[in-house]
Amino acid sequence: MNNPNTAKTIIKTPAPFDVESIRKDFPILNEQVHGKPLVYLDNAATSQKPKQVIESLDTYYRETNSNIHRGVHTLSEKATAIYEKARGKVKDFINADSTKEIVFVRGATEAINLVAQSFGRNTLKPGDEIIITELEHHSNIVPWQILSEQTGATLRYIPINDAGELILEEYEKLLGDKTRIVAVGHISNALGTINPIKTIIDKAHAVGAKVIVDGAQAVPHTRVDVKELDCDFYVFSGHKLFGPTGIGVLYGKEAILESMPPYQGGGDMIQMVTMEKSTYNTLPYKFEAGTPHIAGVIGLGAAIDYVSELGLEVAAQYEIELLDYANEQASQVTGLNFVGTAKNKTSILSFTIDGIHPHDIGTILDGEGVAIRAGHHCAMPVMERFNIPATARASFAFYNTRQEVDALIQAIDKCQKVFN
Ligand code: C6P
Numbered sequence: 001m002n003n004p005n006t007a008k009t010i011i012k013t014p015a016p017f018d019v020e021s022i023r024k025d026f027p028i029l030n031e032q033v034h035g036k037p038l039v040y041l042d043n044a045a046t047s048q049k050p051k052q053v054i055e056s057l058d059t060y061y062r063e064t065n066s067n068i069h070r071g072v073h074t075l076s077e078k079a080t081a082i083y084e085k086a087r088g089k090v091k092d093f094i095n096a097d098s099t100k101e102i103v104f105v106r107g108a109t110e111a112i113n114l115v116a117q118s119f120g121r122n123t124l125k126p127g128d129e130i131i132i133t134e135l136e137h138h139s140n141i142v143p144w145q146i147l148s149e150q151t152g153a154t155l156r157y158i159p160i161n162d163a164g165e166l167i168l169e170e171y172e173k174l175l176g177d178k179t180r181i182v183a184v185g186h187i188s189n190a191l192g193t194i195n196p197i198k199t200i201i202d203k204a205h206a207v208g209a210k211v212i213v214d215g216a217q218a219v220p221h222t223r224v225d226v227k228e229l230d231c232d233f234y235v236f237s238g239h240k241l242f243g244p245t246g247i248g249v250l251y252g253k254e255a256i257l258e259s260m261p262p263y264q265g266g267g268d269m270i271q272m273v274t275m276e277k278s279t280y281n282t283l284p285y286k287f288e289a290g291t292p293h294i295a296g297v298i299g300l301g302a303a304i305d306y307v308s309e310l311g312l313e314v315a316a317q318y319e320i321e322l323l324d325y326a327n328e329q330a331s332q333v334t335g336l337n338f339v340g341t342a343k344n345k346t347s348i349l350s351f352t353i354d355g356i357h358p359h360d361i362g363t364i365l366d367g368e369g370v371a372i373r374a375g376h377h378c379a380m381p382v383m384e385r386f387n388i389p390a391t392a393r394a395s396f397a398f399y400n401t402r403q404e405v406d407a408l409i410q411a412i413d414k415c416q417k418v419f420n
Contacts, residue, residue, distance in 0.1 A: 017318045022310070023399050025050040036369030039404045039411075044189050044217060044348060044395035045373050046239045049303075053243055056302035060295050068294055069268055069285070083294055086301030087284075090249055093304045094234065095225040100254050100283035104292055107248035108216040109139040111235035112183070114250055114287065115212050116143040118260040119233075120181060126152030129178040131209075133158040133166055134385050135188045135195070138378040140214045144183060153180070160385060164191040164340035172203065179209040186218035190379035190391070191340025192323075192348030194222075201231050210256065216240055220307075220397065221316050221346050226251050238296060242397075243303030247296030250287070257283050264289040315398035319347050322396050326405045333412055339391045350377075350391040353412065356419050358390040364418055365392075368411035 023029050026048045031038045040048060060082070066075035068083050087099045096102060105111045120130070130144050134157050148155045158171045166184075182204040187194050201211045212233035215224055219236045226234050233256075238247040252260075262269055262280055266289035271279040280286045307315070326349050330336055335354035353361060362374030373393045376383045383389060394408055 017314055017398075019318070019399060019401055023401075025052065025306075026399055027051055027054070029399060033369040033371070034367055037407075039368075039370040039407045041394040041396065041400065041404065041408060042371045042373050043220070043397040043400075044240070044377075044393065046245065047220060047242050047397050048399070049242055049244070049299075050306050052306050053299050053302045057244065057295050057299050060298045065295075067291055079294060082301070083292075083297050086297045086304075089301045089304045093224075093308065094219075094249075094251055095227050096251055097227065098254055101251055101257065103250040103252065103257070103284040103287040104297055105235075105248050105250050105287075106246055106293070107237035107239070108214055108235045109237075109248075111233075111248055111250035112139055112212065112214065113143045114263045115233050115235075115252070116147045118263045118287075119210070119256065120144075120147045120153075121150055122261060124151040124153040124180055127178060128153040128180045129156055129174075129176070130154070130181045130183065131156045131158060131171070131174050131179055131204075132183045133185065133195075134160045134381050135164065135166065135191065135193060136183070136185050136379065136381070137189050137214065137216070138380070139216075140183050140185055141381070144181075154178075157381075158184075160193075160382075163342050164188065164193045164345075164382075165342045166193075166195055166200075168196070168199065171200065175203060175207050175209070177207060179204065179207050182209050182211045183214070184211070185214040185216075186224075187215075187221065187346060188340070188379070188382070189217045189348070190377040190382045190393070191342065191350055192217075192345040192395075193340060193342040194218075194344040194346055196344075197231070198229055201229055205230070217347075221312075221319060223312050223316075232256055238300040238303065241300070241303050242306060244293075244296045244299035247293045247300050249300075254283065257287070262286050262289065266290040268292075310398070316346070318398055319396055319400075322400060322402065322405065323347055323349065325402055326394065326396070326408070329405055329409045330412075333409065333416075335416065336412070339386055339388065347396045349394045349396075351393075352388060352391055353416065356415060358392040360419070361392040361412070361415055364415040365408070365411045368407070368414060370408050370411045372408070 066079040068080040156174045204211045210232040213231045215236040234251040239245040269289040337352045339350040358374035
């Protein structure tokens with residue numbers, strides 16, 4: 001990774017990318033919708049699963065299903081071993097220092113709430129400041145609003161320009177000796193903007209603030225190196241990374257996680273419980289109360305194996321070319337307005353069409369077998385910034401093709417005919 005701020009610079013490896021053979025790994029891509037071949041362009045909401053992931057879940061439930069960290073019997077030991085092996089895969093995938101820094105959670109949302117409540121609630125006081133951005137998903141807004149109400153801290157927003165890029169000069173003005181936490185998305189789900197997070201992290205550290213990066217939209221599209229970024233926390237969801245739903249990751253620097261109290265109490269997160277008090281388990285188990293999503297972790301491990309073998313850099317380069325093609329085709333559609341035109345962006349084409357509500361676009365496209373998302377994308381402040389209620393959003397993955405982009409454009413054409 002040369003410059004962590006620019007995904008485009010890290011994904012130059014020219015290699016043949018055989019999309020047709022990759023598509024064979026994803027059984028759902030053979031489905032028909034309303035009698036038409038499925039064109040799945042809603043990957044930012046959740047991505048499809050390769051058979052390697054599906055089979056890992058099937059095998060786990062058929063052959064190894066058992067609770068972990070508890071049993072002395074063979075199955076339990078086997079399940080524990082695969083579960084912990086997957087933690088090692090996550091550690092290597094994001095280049096963390098230790099498996100103690102990898103906490104399994106339900107998803108990016110739970111990870112952010114964990115940090116807000118365990119780290120934020122115990123360190124913030126009235127007058128302290130939290131900086132987030134106008135680009136954030138609600139998961140990276142609401143937990144900080146709740147925390148502000150609880151602690152008396154003030155929430156500040158880095159504004160965005162008309163292209164949907166963060167205005168860094170404004171960020172610098174917001175930073176100061178009251179800044180305690182900076183929470184920023186790596187890639188915007190609504191617009192696809194790739195934020196200069198390395199710069200944001202360095203500037204936050206210069207004033208002594210801690211930084212949490214919401215990587216939900218980044219891990220499927222770019223190589224993440226938490227050591228190089230030097231972020232304090234990094235979070236993501238398995239289901240956007242071609243893994244199962246209900247599983248996600250909180251990365252935190254060991255010393256910071258060590259200093260934080262448990263988020264939830266229950267089984268497995270304790271060392272000893274008496275009727276008077278409890279002592280807590282070591283990292284990362286202190287933050288994993290109750291029976292975890294064992295199958296989910298195993299499936300996430302299989303997803304990481306899959307993308308690692310595929311080569312995320314090569315896949316990301318292919319996706320950028322596909323987005324360029326989609327932009328080119330969409331720019332020829334009369335009445336189509338791009339929302340989010342950042343110089344550094346990936347995999348997302350957000351748009352409106354004059355005179356047609358995005359929900360109607362979504363419904364008519366669905367009739368053509370084309371799955372996109374229409375709405376505010378859980379990023380209402382972004383919609384407010386552009387003064388629109390919603391956009392239509394096509395979001396791409398490495399298994400999408402130029403033919404599918406053509407199908408999208410034809411479906412948009414049909415939509416315009418219906419409304420005219
Ligand atoms: N965005 C989308 O269609 P969960 O739900 O916890 O897996 O992920 C939440 C989340 C957090 N941050 C970003 C940047 C996201 O994009 C998402 C999920 C989906 O854009 C569903 S709303």
